[in-house]
Amino acid sequence: MTNQVTDLNAMTIVKAWMLLLCVICLSVISKTVFCEPPPTCPANLDGDCGSEDSGEWEGEFFSGIPKIKYEGPTSKNPLAYKWYNADEEILGKNMKDWMRFSVAFWHTFRGTGGDPFGAATKMWPWEDGTNSLAMAKRRMRANFEFLEKLGVDRWCFHDRDIAPDGNTLEESNANLDEIVALAKELQGTKIRPLWGTAQLFLHPRYMHGGATSPEIGVYAYAAAQVKKAIEVTHYLGGENYVFWGGREGYQTLLNTDMERELDHMARFFEAAVAYKKKIGFNGTLLIEPKPQEPTKHQYDWDAATAANFLRKYGLIGEFKLNIECNHATLSGHSCHHELETARINGLLGNIDANTGDPQIGWDTDQFLMDINEATLVMLSVIRNGGLSPGGFNFDAKLRRESTDVEDLFIAHIAGMDTLARGLRNAAKLIEDGSLDELVRKRYQSFDTEFGAQIEAGKADFELLEKKAMEWGEPQVPSGKQELAEMIFQSAM
Numbered sequence: 342m343t344n345q346v347t348d349l350n351a352m353t354i355v356k357a358w359m360l361l362l363c364v365i366c367l368s369v370i371s372k373t374v375f376c377e378p379p380p381t382c383p384a385n386l387d388g389d390c391g392s393e394d395s396g397e398w399e400g401e402f403f404s405g406i407p408k409i410k411y412e413g414p415t416s417k418n419p420l421a422y423k424w425y426n427a428d429e430e431i432l433g434k435n436m437k438d439w440m441r442f443s444v445a446f447w448h449t450f451r452g453t454g455g456d457p458f459g460a461a462t463k464m465w466p467w468e469d470g471t472n473s474l475a476m477a478k479r480r481m482r483a484n485f486e487f488l489e490k491l492g493v494d495r496w497c498f499h500d501r502d503i504a505p506d507g508n509t510l511e512e513s514n515a516n517l518d519e520i521v522a523l524a525k526e527l528q529g530t531k532i533r534p535l536w537g538t539a540q541l542f543l544h545p546r547y548m549h550g551g552a553t554s555p556e557i558g559v560y561a562y563a564a565a566q567v568k569k570a571i572e573v574t575h576y577l578g579g580e581n582y583v584f585w586g587g588r589e590g591y592q593t594l595l596n597t598d599m600e601r602e603l604d605h606m607a608r609f610f611e612a613a614v615a616y617k618k619k620i621g622f623n624g625t626l627l628i629e630p631k632p633q634e635p636t637k638h639q640y641d642w643d644a645a646t647a648a649n650f651l652r653k654y655g656l657i658g659e660f661k662l663n664i665e666c667n668h669a670t671l672s673g674h675s676c677h678h679e680l681e682t683a684r685i686n687g688l689l690g691n692i693d694a695n696t697g698d699p700q701i702g703w704d705t706d707q708f709l710m711d712i713n714e715a716t717l718v719m720l721s722v723i724r725n726g727g728l729s730p731g732g733f734n735f736d737a738k739l740r741r742e743s744t745d746v747e748d749l750f751i752a753h754i755a756g757m758d759t760l761a762r763g764l765r766n767a768a769k770l771i772e773d774g775s776l777d778e779l780v781r782k783r784y785q786s787f788d789t790e791f792g793a794q795i796e797a798g799k800a801d802f803e804l805l806e807k808k809a810m811e812w813g814e815p816q817v818p819s820g821k822q823e824l825a826e827m828i829f830q831s832a833m
Contacts, residue, residue, distance in 0.1 A: 402467055402483040406750055408490050419751050425761035427492065431768050432723065439722065439764055441732025442757055443495035443535035444488060447502040448706065448738035449749060450480045455741075462741050472505045477520050485527040491753055495535040497583075497734045500570045502540065510562065514569050521573045528577065535732050536581035536627065536663075536691065537574030539566045542588045542635070550588040552609035553602040553640065564609065568616055575622040580730040581691060582617070583663050584610070585629040590636035603640060607654035614659045625730055627663040627690050630679070632672040634704055643672040644682040651688075661690025665736060666718070667697040667704050676714060680721035691731030692718065694756060708737040708756040712833055715763025716770075723767055733760060769832040776828045779821055 412421040427437040454462035464470075467479055481503065488496060504520040507513040541551035541563050549555055551563030567584075574582050589606060591597040613626060628651075630641045641647040644662055651657045662683045666676035674682075676696075683689040696709045709715060722728060735756055739748050770776050786792060791808065794800050 402486050403490055403746060403750075406490055406747060409492055409750065409754060420747070420754065422754060422758055422761075424758040424765065431764055432771065434727065436761060436764065438729070439719075439727060440757070440760060441495060441535065441728060442493045443497050443732055443734040444484070444491070444493055444753065445734055445736050446480075446484055446496055446498040448736065449487065450484055451502050452738045454739070454744065459741070463739070463744055465746065474505065474516060474519060477504050477516075478523055481520060481523050481527065485524075485532065487749065488532060491750065493753075494532045495580075495732060495734075496532070497534060497536050497538075497736075499538050499540040500566065500573070501543065506544065510565055513566075517569065517573060521576060525577055534574060534577050534579035535734055536583045536624070537570055537577070537579050538583040538585060539563075539570035541566065541586075547588050550586070550590070550602075550636075552586065552606045553589045555598075555602075560605065560609070564612060567609075567613060571613065571617060571622060572620065574624065575620060579624055581625045581627050581663075582613075582622070583627045583629055583691075584613075585631070585663075586639060586641060587631070587635055589641070590633070590639035592637045603650070606640060607650075607656070610654070610656055610660070614656070625690050626660045627731070628660050629663040629665060629668070629693065630672070631665065631668040631704075634671065643669070643674060644679045644686070644688070648682070648686045648688055657688075660688075661731070662688045663691040663693060663731070663734075664689065665693035665695060666709060666714070667695050667706060668693075670697050670699070671702075671704060675717075677717040677721060680718060680725075684721055684725050689721070689725050689728070689731075691728060692722070692733050693736035694718075694733040694760060695735070695737040706736060706738050707740070708735065708752045708759075710755060710759050712759060712762055712766070713829075715759045716766040716829070716832065717763075719760065719763040719767035720770065723764075723771060766832045770829065773828075773832070776825060779825055779828065783818075783820065 411426040414423050504517040630643050630647045632642045664679045669676045669679040695706050697705045
């Protein structure tokens with residue numbers, strides 16, 4: 342009995358010590374995980390954090406990455422430009438002025454690699470897992486270091502990607518003001534936003550849309566958010582402002598008053614135009630067409646639909662279009678088709694440079710790497726006389742499986758080189774003139790006195806009937822499609 346009591350006492354003491362150790366461990370873990378402020382040292386969390394009082398890190402985020410330079414087509418260096426030579430003149434204009442490249446903050450610094458079937462795969466070394474103001478400031482510093490090393494002087498943003506949402510609209514605006522003040526400081530005099538925009542699709546309040554929501558409170562909230570986003574874009578020296586209506590559409594017409602929603606969207610845009618002018622913002626307002634995803638049907642389905650909407654509501658002189666190549670293919674068109682549709686309507690304002698996978702039916706936002714497509718894109722840009730004050734924004738993200746920091750640079754370098762190579766190829770085609778001559782010959786029958794009469798709208802049906810009887814059966818020439826494709830491929 343005595344031995345049993347002794348054994349029980351010993352076991353009790355051991356358990357007490359184990360419990361005490363567990364409490365100590367939990368206390369340490371709690372202090373580390375829950376009580377201590379998140380680490381503010383980016384890049385190398387074991388390194389010097391800078392000032393402990395400020396909580397802001399002043400070091401280098403991409404310490405192993407040099408400033409990217411042009412080395413020419415023979416270079417094998419993945420961290421060098423092979424085709425993009427910023428100051429090289431092509432068709433009377435420097436490459437950088439043709440391109441006006443921009444980095445998309447959301448994909449580059451907020452992309453996680455997550456998808457509907459899997460969790461995030463990217464946790465950049467500077468991230469602490471929070472969406473705090475301190476973390477937002479750190480990302481902003483990383484953004485400007487990235488721009489400087491890449492040699493790009495423009496960036497694009499959504500309001501809620503650069504600053505965290507608050508519990509109220511006032512708190513959200515205050516958060517945005519704090520981050521924008523830092524961005525203004527970091528921009529200096531050389532860097533500015535190509536465009537800004539408001540994120541009107543992520544928050545549950547926008548599940549039915551913003552400008553097309555059936556709830557008036559949401560409509561007002563969306564207007565307030567856009568008002569603030571236009572203000573900060575203007576404050577930062579932004580050159581454009583974009584409307585992407587990801588949820589401005591419907592899932593079914595059974596519960597939708599489409600006419601009323603389109604009218605509401607037009608009133609929303611009219612108010613944006615009025616406010617832009619009121620505050621003296623001279624940037625271009627851009628609509629970004631997309632056919633669907635996340636909605637079943639988005640109201641600005643493609644360039645032609647958007648142009649028709651603008652004409653119907655008398656907004657054609659107030660907006661241009663931001664054409665995204667992946668959105669073009671989702672609507673059943675090529676990027677070249679959408680660019681030409683926008684161009685001939687006087688609406689080509691900006692290009693979101695990306696592409697989709699032809700085997701996948703959704704918006705994959707891949708970096709454009711196809712030289713042929715890039716050449717066609719640049720043919721439209723040259724015919725448009727350039728894109729200024731628009732440009733090329735890399736609305737593109739790393740693949741889920743690309744998780745190295747240097748992949749951010751490699752992807753942008755490759756995308757910039759692809760478009761630069763497309764520019765060089767398009768210039769060859771224009772300087773050679775064979776393709777333009779082939780097109781001219783196709784329509785040469787209209788380069789006559791009677792053809793000019795038709796094109797001036799001075800040939801009625803009676804006159805056309807008279808000519809048809811006089812000329813008899815027409816002789817229709819070959820379209821020479823294969824020759825056109827041969828000429829195009831010769832410039833690749």
